[in-house]
């Protein structure tokens with residue numbers, strides 16, 4: 001196994017067979033920094049949320065508003081298709097409801 005950082009040969013820890021870097025303090029530190037960088041790039045809003053929450057919310061709000069404006073047709077179509085679905089659902093529901101009532105009356 002070759003260390004990803006210093007390129008030296010090393011034997012992975014038996015408890016960590018997927019280890020990518022050797023156990024030298026320098027490489028461990030570098031590995032930690034890399035992990036942190038990766039984590040930060042995957043969670044770009046984590047630190048923004050601390051202390052800048054309102055700014056983040058504001059930009060979020062603006063973004064959503066913009067999205068709604070630019071996707072007007074999409075939203076309208078979505079609503080239309082769902083109105084149809086809801087209608088069908090209610091029709092089915094009422095049919096079953098009436099069916100249950102008839103059974104109730106028969107008993």
Ligand SMILES: [Zn+2]
Pocket residue numbers: 003004005006007008021022023024027
């Ligand atoms: Zn190393």
